[in-house]
Amino acid sequence: MLCLGVEEFLVGECGHDPCGATWIVGFSGGPDSVVLLAVLTVLAPRLGAHLEAAHVDHGLRPESAAEAADAEAFCAAWNIPFHERRADVAGLARERGIGLEDAGRLARYAFFEELRGARPNAWTALGHQRDDLAEDQIMRLIRGTGWPGLGGMAALDPSRRILRPLLMTPRSDIEAFADALSLPVVRDPSNNDPAYRRNRVRNDILPRIAAENPRHGEAVARLWRQARIDEDFLEASLPDFPDPTALPMETLAGLHPALRLRLYRRALRACGPGQALAETLFSLDAAVAKRATGRVFQFPGGKTARIGRRALVFRLKSGGSGTRENRRSH
Amino acid sequence: MLCLGVEEFLVGECGHDPCGATWIVGFSGGPDSVVLLAVLTVLAPRLGAHLEAAHVDHGLRPESAAEAADAEAFCAAWNIPFHERRADVAGLARERGIGLEDAGRLARYAFFEELRGARPNAWTALGHQRDDLAEDQIMRLIRGTGWPGLGGMAALDPSRRILRPLLMTPRSDIEAFADALSLPVVRDPSNNDPAYRRNRVRNDILPRIAAENPRHGEAVARLWRQARIDEDFLEASLPDFPDPTALPMETLAGLHPALRLRLYRRALRACGPGQALAETLFSLDAAVAKRATGRVFQFPGGKTARIGRRALVFRLKSGGSGTRENRRSH
Numbered sequence: 001m002l003c004l005g006v007e008e009f010l011v012g013e014c015g016h017d018p019c020g021a022t023w024i025v026g027f028s029g030g031p032d033s034v035v036l037l038a039v040l041t042v043l044a045p046r047l048g049a050h051l052e053a054a055h056v057d058h059g060l061r062p063e064s065a066a067e068a069a070d071a072e073a074f075c076a077a078w079n080i081p082f083h084e085r086r087a088d089v090a091g092l093a094r095e096r097g098i099g100l101e102d103a104g105r106l107a108r109y110a111f112f113e114e115l116r117g118a119r120p121n122a123w124t125a126l127g128h129q130r131d132d133l134a135e136d137q138i139m140r141l142i143r144g145t146g147w148p149g150l151g152g153m154a155a156l157d158p159s160r161r162i163l164r165p166l167l168m169t170p171r172s173d174i175e176a177f178a179d180a181l182s183l184p185v186v187r188d189p190s191n192n193d194p195a196y197r198r199n200r201v202r203n204d205i206l207p208r209i210a211a212e213n214p215r216h217g218e219a220v221a222r223l224w225r226q227a228r229i230d231e232d233f234l235e236a237s238l239p240d241f242p243d244p245t246a247l248p249m250e251t252l253a254g255l256h257p258a259l260r261l262r263l264y265r266r267a268l269r270a271c272g273p274g275q276a277l278a279e280t281l282f283s284l285d286a287a288v289a290k291r292a293t294g295r296v297f298q299f300p301g302g303k304t305a306r307i308g309r310r311a312l313v314f315r316l317k318s319g320g321s322g323t324r325e326n327r328r329s330h
Numbered sequence: 331m332l333c334l335g336v337e338e339f340l341v342g343e344c345g346h347d348p349c350g351a352t353w354i355v356g357f358s359g360g361p362d363s364v365v366l367l368a369v370l371t372v373l374a375p376r377l378g379a380h381l382e383a384a385h386v387d388h389g390l391r392p393e394s395a396a397e398a399a400d401a402e403a404f405c406a407a408w409n410i411p412f413h414e415r416r417a418d419v420a421g422l423a424r425e426r427g428i429g430l431e432d433a434g435r436l437a438r439y440a441f442f443e444e445l446r447g448a449r450p451n452a453w454t455a456l457g458h459q460r461d462d463l464a465e466d467q468i469m470r471l472i473r474g475t476g477w478p479g480l481g482g483m484a485a486l487d488p489s490r491r492i493l494r495p496l497l498m499t500p501r502s503d504i505e506a507f508a509d510a511l512s513l514p515v516v517r518d519p520s521n522n523d524p525a526y527r528r529n530r531v532r533n534d535i536l537p538r539i540a541a542e543n544p545r546h547g548e549a550v551a552r553l554w555r556q557a558r559i560d561e562d563f564l565e566a567s568l569p570d571f572p573d574p575t576a577l578p579m580e581t582l583a584g585l586h587p588a589l590r591l592r593l594y595r596r597a598l599r600a601c602g603p604g605q606a607l608a609e610t611l612f613s614l615d616a617a618v619a620k621r622a623t624g625r626v627f628q629f630p631g632g633k634t635a636r637i638g639r640r641a642l643v644f645r646l647k648s649g650g651s652g653t654r655e656n657r658r659s660h
Contacts, residue, residue: 141467142542144549146556147477197542205538212472212527219474222608226476226591233588237567258563261556278552 002035002169002177003042010165011047014156018047022122023163024115026108027053027082029071029186032127035174036166038183040125041078052081054115056108058089060100060190067186074184085111101196116161125163128153131171131206134220138201138209146278148234151227152220167224170217238263244270245314252288252312260285264305267314274301288312332365332499332507333372340495341377344486348377352452353493354445356438357383357412359401359516362457365504366496368513370455371408382411384445386438388419390430390520397516404514415441431526446491455493458483461501461536464550468531468539476608478564481557482550497554500547568593574600575644582618582642590615594635597644604631618642 010016023040027033037053044051053075057068068084075082085107093103109124116122128136136152155167166174178185194200210216237259239251245267252260261281268276276299284297284305297305302317340346353370357363367383374381383405387398398414405412415437423433439454446452458466466482485497496504508515524530540546567589569581575597582590591611598606606629614627614635627635632647 137471138539141471141553142539142546142549144543144546144552146553147480147560150477150480150553200538200542205535208530208535208538209468209472212530213474216472216474218609219472222474223471223476223480225612226608229586229588229591230477233586236586256559256563256566258559261559278556279548282555 002173003039006039006165006169007043007047009155009168010163014163016123016156016163018043018049020048020121022050022052022116022119023125024112024119024122025051025053025125026112026127027055027071027075028127028188029055029067029074029184030127030188031174031178031183031185032129032132032166032171034074034183034185035177036125036127037075037078037080038177038181040165041080052083052115054083054112055085056104056111057084057086058104058107059086060089060104070184070186083111083115087111099196101198113160123161123163125165127166128164129166129169129171129174130217130220131202133167133224134206134209134217135198135201137220137223138205139198142197142201144278148227148231151224151231168221234259234262238266247312247314249288249291249307249309249311253291257285257289260288264312264314267305267312268299268303271303271314271316272301274299274303276300332503333369336369336495336499337373337377339485339498340493344493346453346486346493348373348379350378350451352380352382352446352449353455354442354449354452355381355383355455356442356457357385357401357405358457358518359385359397359404359514360457360518361504361508361513361515362459362462362496362501364404364513364515365507366455366457367405367408367410368507368511370495371410382413382445384413384442385415386434386441387414387416388434388437389416390419390434400514400516413441413445417441429526431528443490453491453493455495457496458494459496459499459501459504460547460550461532463497463554464536464539464547465528465531467550467553468535469528472527472531474608478557478561481554481561498551564589564592568596577642577644579618579621579637579639579641583621587615587619590618594642594644597635597642598629598633601633601644601646602631604629604633606630 011018023044025033025037025040027037037051040049040051043049053071055068055071057064072082072084087107089100089103089107092107093100096103096106098106112124116124133152137150140150140152153164153167154162155164156162190196192199192203194203213219239255241247241251247263247267252263255263264281264284265276268274280297280299287295287297287307291307293307293309295307299305303314304317305312305314341348353374355363355367355370357367367381370379370381373379383401385398385401387394402412402414417437419430419433419437422437423430426433426436428436442454446454463482467480470480470482483494483497484492485494486492520526522529522533524533543549569585571577571581577593577597582593585593594611594614595606598604610627610629617625617627617637621637623637623639625637629635633644634647635642635644
């Protein structure tokens with residue numbers, strides 16, 4: 001049942017073509033990734049895909065080496081190629097001046113990306129499920145993410161070749177599946193540490209929202225689906241230019257502000273990383289509407305927008321240092 | 331300062347034409363409505379508008395009659411025409427089988443609407459401010475409202491002729507303004523009663539979100555503005571038909587699902603009250619895409635959609651009883 005639902009979601013709804021693909025599964029040993037690995041083990045031969053598992057030992061807890069050995073044994077028993085990386089997450093966090101959670105994510109994604117890049121037609125498959133999506137929507141609401149980003153993380157991200165096959169599956173179904181198959185799962189105690197915003201959202205905010213609407217999980221899936229449809233529509237509504245960072249003033253004048261604002265975001269993304277402030281985008285748009293030729297707007301990450309007579313031109317100043325983009329941090 | 335900001339918002343941003351308008355201010359005596367009345371008292375002569383105050387005595391607390399007398403005295407001192415209605419809110423709640431909060435809202439809106447309808451070019455002005463909007467966004471997230479409804483209540487609702495001039499003003503600015511002018515304000519103790527979802531959102535959920543992002547109020551305003559722009563864009567993107575409840579299959583086939591889904595909602599609204607389930611709309615859209623002629627879908631409030639060869643037709647079944655529409659409940 002779970003397997004067929006995941007196949008219908010991944011292949012039917014998201015349009016993933018599994019035939020001949022290699023799925024690199026991010027395998028922490030927690031319930032989500034164990035169930036993802038089990039489900040994809042069933043689906044891979046059926047759909048003509050190839051499966052491998054990737055485990056990162058964060059070295060943050062004394063038992064992590066033993067957990068890595070268990071993960072390896074699990075994959076050996078299931079005949080799944082296993083890759084392990086020992087990362088000095090604490091050292092990376094110090095070196096970069098970031099939190100342990102961010103450093104762990106960096107280390108994992110770097111390893112997955114390395115494996116994925118070395119194989120033709122490979123995808124990274126991650127175990128995020130519907131309760132993670134609910135958290136992600138709240139995290140984005142807190143950060144002030146607009147639409148359609150507010151709908152939450154992608155289930156199929158072609159630019160980073162990431163799949164999230166369990167994104168419409170409630171955590172309770174995953175736990176029930178793991179129980180029914182007696183799958184061995186590791187519980188990471190840091191998931192309850194209130195030092196992390198994600199855990200505060202999970203443990204303090206989400207239960208209060210779920211108490212108001214016991215069917216909030218369905219609302220989460222609905223919002224996500226609407227965002228996906230709207231994102232596709234909005235993308236299709238945006239005109240294409242030879243240079244996405246040089247927007248002809250003539251064309252802008254004929255567009256609805258809803259599209260102009262999104263063209264600015266696209267142009268800024270094309271210049272490099274750095275989160276744009278919506279307030280600055282509103283001001284820029286007001287200036288564009290007034291054709292305030294010569295005005296220059298500054299954006300984070302050393303980017304600028306200059307209103308010219310013919311075009312609005314976005315540039316990265318030389319020496320402009322990119323800041324990490326929040327939307328990509330999941 | 332506050333007055334100029336409100337004028338810029340109401341007239342500049344929302345496009346309200348105040349000249350010759352009558353503003354019926356919903357005046358509870360709480361800080362929001364007192365400050366709204368004070369601000370509009372300053373703006374009315376400046377903008378050529380006329381001001382009246384409307385107070386509903388809910389009869390739920392022993393002190394409510396005294397508060398009504400204070401409200402009347404305040405308006406007399408400021409030379410503002412004052413209208414009062416004593417409502418049996420508890421009786422209305424029993425009679426309709428609804429909560430006290432909903433019954434109070436019904437009684438207030440009925441009174442405001444009565445006054446508004448009796449005057450040419452009149453608008454009801456309500457004291458909702460930015461913190462109410464933040465609550466409204468969370469309430470809508472809990473209910474599972476989609477985009478652009480998720481952005482929150484309107485500042486200018488032409489269909490019901492409602493204005494919310496303080497919608498971009500933080501509660502803290504309103505309190506500071508009331509303090510600075512020593513305005514007499516009433517505190518309704520039921521605002522802290524956890525029996526109401528709104529109060530649980532206000533007192534338990536929102537402070538946790540604000541703790542994660544102290545600038546969440548700005549994010550609220552941003553999301554609201556984006557929703558307003560997108561709503562305008564989406565409305566402008568929808569084709570008009572002679573009968574909004576009969577959608578030509580030929581036209582539907584050429585539209586993006588993002589627009590088709592919104593056309594269904596518009597058709598359902600045109601049939602009468604009743605909240606549509608997004609799941610049913612997704613199923614309907616899948617059937618329309620497959621041209622499943624003859625299929626019929628049921629919607630709350632006794633409404634149906636039938637896929638014909640030429641058109642998708644929405645109808646209210648005779649005897650179909652309308653349920654109150656959630657989106658209108660604020």
